[in-house]
Amino acid sequence: xxxxxxxxxxxxxxxxxxxxxxxxxxxxxxxxxxxxxxxxxxxxxxxxxxxxxxxxxxxxxxxxxxxxxxxxxxxxxxxxxxxxxxxxxxxxxxxxxxxxxxxxxxxxxxxxxxxxxxxxxxxxxxxxxxxxxxxxxxxxxxxxxxxxxxxxxxxxxxxxxxxxxxxxxxxxxxxxxxxxxxxxxxxxxxxxxxxxxxxxxxxxxxxxxxxxxxxxxxxxxxxxxxxxxxxxxxxxxxxxxxxxxxxxxxxxxxxxxxxxxxxxxxxxxxxxxxxxxxxxxxxxxxxxxxxxxxxxxxxxxxxxxxxxxxxxxxxxxxxxxxxxxxxxxxxxxxxxxxxxxxxxxxxxxxxxxxxxxxxxxxxxxxxxxxxxxxxxxxxxxxxxxxxxxxxxxxxxxxxx
Amino acid sequence: xxxxxxxxxxxxxxxxxxxxxxxxxxxxxxxxxxxxxxxxxxxxxxxxxxxxxxxxxxxxxxxxxxxxxxxxxxxxxxxxxxxxxxxxxxxxxxxxxxxxxxxxxxxxxxxxxxxxxxxxxxxxxxxxxxxxxxxxxxxxxxxxxxxxxxxxxxxxxxxxxxxxxxxxxxxxxxxxxxxxxxxxxxxxxxxxxxxxxxxxxxxxxxxxxxxxxxxxxxxxxxxxxxxxxxxxxxxxxxxxxxxxxxxxxxxxxxxxxxxxxxxxxxxxxxxxxxxxxxxxxxxxxxxxxxxxxxxxxxxxxxxxxxxxxxxxxxxxxxxxxxxxxxxxxxxxxxxxxxxxxxxxxxxxxxxxxxxxxxxxxxxxxxxxxxxxxxxxxxxxx
Numbered sequence: 008x009x010x011x012x013x014x015x016x017x018x019x020x021x022x023x024x025x026x027x028x029x030x031x032x033x034x035x036x037x038x039x040x041x042x043x044x045x046x047x048x049x050x051x052x053x054x055x056x057x058x059x060x061x062x063x064x065x066x067x068x069x070x071x072x073x074x075x076x077x078x079x080x081x082x083x084x085x086x087x088x089x090x091x092x093x094x095x096x097x098x099x100x101x102x103x104x105x106x107x108x109x110x111x112x113x114x115x116x117x118x119x120x121x122x123x124x125x126x127x128x129x130x131x132x133x134x135x136x137x138x139x140x141x142x143x144x145x146x147x148x149x150x151x152x153x154x155x156x157x158x159x160x161x162x163x164x165x166x167x168x169x170x171x172x173x174x175x176x177x178x179x180x181x182x183x184x185x186x187x188x189x190x191x192x193x194x195x196x197x198x199x200x201x202x203x204x205x206x207x208x209x210x211x212x213x214x215x216x217x218x219x220x221x222x223x224x225x226x227x228x229x230x231x232x233x234x235x236x237x238x239x240x241x242x243x244x245x246x247x248x249x250x251x252x253x254x255x256x257x258x259x260x261x262x263x264x265x266x267x268x269x270x271x272x273x274x275x276x277x278x279x280x281x282x283x284x285x286x287x288x289x290x291x292x293x294x295x296x297x298x299x300x301x302x303x304x305x306x307x308x309x310x311x312x313x314x315x316x317x318x319x320x321x322x323x324x325x326x327x328x329x330x331x332x333x334x335x336x337x338x339x340x341x342x343x344x345x346x347x348x349x350x351x352x353x354x355x356x357x358x359x360x361x362x363x364x365x366x367x368x369x370x371x372x373x374x375x376x377x378x379x380x381x382x383x384x385x386x387x388x389x390x391x392x393x394x395x396x397x398x399x400x401x402x403x404x405x406x407x
Numbered sequence: 408x409x410x411x412x413x414x415x416x417x418x419x420x421x422x423x424x425x426x427x428x429x430x431x432x433x434x435x436x437x438x439x440x441x442x443x444x445x446x447x448x449x450x451x452x453x454x455x456x457x458x459x460x461x462x463x464x465x466x467x468x469x470x471x472x473x474x475x476x477x478x479x480x481x482x483x484x485x486x487x488x489x490x491x492x493x494x495x496x497x498x499x500x501x502x503x504x505x506x507x508x509x510x511x512x513x514x515x516x517x518x519x520x521x522x523x524x525x526x527x528x529x530x531x532x533x534x535x536x537x538x539x540x541x542x543x544x545x546x547x548x549x550x551x552x553x554x555x556x557x558x559x560x561x562x563x564x565x566x567x568x569x570x571x572x573x574x575x576x577x578x579x580x581x582x583x584x585x586x587x588x589x590x591x592x593x594x595x596x597x598x599x600x601x602x603x604x605x606x607x608x609x610x611x612x613x614x615x616x617x618x619x620x621x622x623x624x625x626x627x628x629x630x631x632x633x634x635x636x637x638x639x640x641x642x643x644x645x646x647x648x649x650x651x652x653x654x655x656x657x658x659x660x661x662x663x664x665x666x667x668x669x670x671x672x673x674x675x676x677x678x679x680x681x682x683x684x685x686x687x688x689x690x691x692x693x694x695x696x697x698x699x700x701x702x703x704x705x706x707x708x709x710x711x712x713x714x715x716x717x718x719x720x721x722x723x724x725x726x727x728x729x730x731x732x733x734x735x736x737x738x739x740x741x742x743x744x745x746x747x748x749x750x751x752x753x754x755x756x757x758x759x760x761x762x763x764x765x766x767x768x769x770x771x772x773x774x775x776x777x778x779x780x781x782x783x784x785x786x787x788x
Contacts, residue, residue, distance in 0.1 A: 273782035290775040291768070297778065298722045305692035326685040393678070400677035404657060404684065407672055
């Protein structure tokens, strides 16, 4: 990868590596490296360390306390953290609601909410999808009725990641039932400790609890927590989508998995015997994944170069999400195959990060199948790959 | 367009090639050429006049000192224009071997006429079936090659053959020589290829090669380099072919109406076009990476990095050529399989390119071996 072509970029990468070496506990890195589930305290250890250094909000403008890194430096930081098995940062507050508050928030909202996000003292979740509003998000029905100086919210959200960790939710609600879909939606900040909120866990097929349903019964939300104008919430939501385009490529995840895949594929077995890579057909598929990863890296670098020059990325950047998630899923599938049949043993405690090692077999094998199962969600969340194709077809190719 | 092709606009050849391909070498011109042949080599001579035949060679031997990126930009446009001239095998690869391995007299005999368009060369490198043995001060050649691109019209052949000892035992060494078409013992059978190009099968029966026609007896590295150049350049040409496969299909879906609406209004077709687009854009970056690896390997000694770049690119580009070629035909409906419309011709060239200088499996295997070497710790005994 040509990411570290320049001396200044290499020096920056070394600076990041030094920080990570000094502040990332080895046990936590191991948990991340073996794809075990990370609980809130795990992530908080790392986020707090970054926050103290002023590096947690590394994508924020300097005016809001960001370290003033260029897009390329942000990318390098992300790449080094992936390489060193740092826990992925919780994006809800840092990368999703913060830019919206910075752009559309009132002075009070900025003062109240941004610093706790920057310091990792408050956690957020995203209230978007509903049982009847997934890809068709604009048809959402959770309603907020204005009563004096507050909104009263009734309805429910689903697939709410980390709602069970969150102190706050940024929530899309319907404030005008007469208006056409997008035009009646508002962006509210809701305290998760409000009376009338119930969080119910949704367990995924690998046993992990990450998603939730959230039910609202007469939840009162002060009007001061409306972001932007009433019925202009869709604008805020779209602003969010225009950010973070390169991150949707799941490049870090692909790189991490590819690294593990090569380790497993080429590692000599104890007692001799063929490695997975000794099977030529398997090696061929590994090569295919490696080639696709190179192609994805080059494309991401190309877009990064455009960002460096302040050029717009264009709707075709949605292709990164499609190709990146499909590649990520493919590499996980190959990793499972490399681990073989023993990946089918279900080491629940280890998978959930509650045991230091599986009761039998390797760490890699213990999470290979469950991780493959869990990550089938990547092509569905964040705008399904089918929707992404619609977006490119319309906005980039002008097909309709 | 990937940023790595960014110097495109500044390339001194870019404008003239663009004009040649869009104004002179139109699809109709090409079709006419295929019908009537080009016995006077008019197109080839025009390319010579433009200086393109000298592009890949250093100025010291009468060339224009172009970089591999310059050559690749040319190849890409030849891909767009479906140019059937044997530029890659005849000029870039054959000429390249003479330029890099030849001595003064050999340069003098072959390079000026190659560059001015009066001599055509072809490269035979099927070392599995071509043999050379010592014969006095020179070599004796024996064997055959089935697919010598540009061989139907070539006046001389650059031949790479495996050296055998006096008793016929094969060695690891590769001899590279020049055999002129009228050499006794050389039989050439020319034929058209499915993509509008031409090639030949050649048979050598005790063909005597004097010492002054031997370029090297230690040519394994040079041959490997040449094949990598070939693979990288077919990737570059393939990008040009893919541009048209994609653009034509996009335009067709928007224009063609059935059931009272454009084909483009069907989501299934929209999605397939997006997948074609994504694959093409990735392939563009991979081809550029392969070409950059050629320019970067100045001293030609970090072979494994170059090999990985070229082979990775060929794997990806071959897959993209296959998918875009097949999809473009499919999405054009019945006209996609006619000779009259140009899309089938792009499909055929795409297919041809994917098979040349090692198919996807060949390069997959090569990448696998490189990865294995990189990731396997050798334990000392």
